[in-house]
Amino acid sequence: MPLDTSARFADPDAAYRLIVEAHRGLGEEESRKLDAALILILANQIGDLAVLREALALSRAAIAPSREASTL
Structure with missing residues (x-):
């Protein structure tokens, strides 16, 4: 099962608010x-190492530019 990066929440703003509120x-x-x-x-919950690997790789790639900028 490949990683599905499409929007899956009916209300993504509500999902974001839940996460923010959990940190309050x-x-x-x-x-x-x-x-x-x-x-x-x-x-x-994912339960699939291939999907987890792909999600981790995407997450690392997302922070790579900020890591490079902080070392300049």
Whole structure:
């Protein structure tokens, strides 16, 4: 099963708000722990190593320009 990157939420803004609200009142370290827990829960939900690999590669590629800019 290939990674589906099409919009899948009927209301993507509501999904974003849920994630933002989950972080409300948390410190930086707590937010990182929440993100890590959410990532592991969703990775388990995916349950497919090939899809997870593809998602991780896309995520790394998305941050590559900002990593390069920070080293200049």
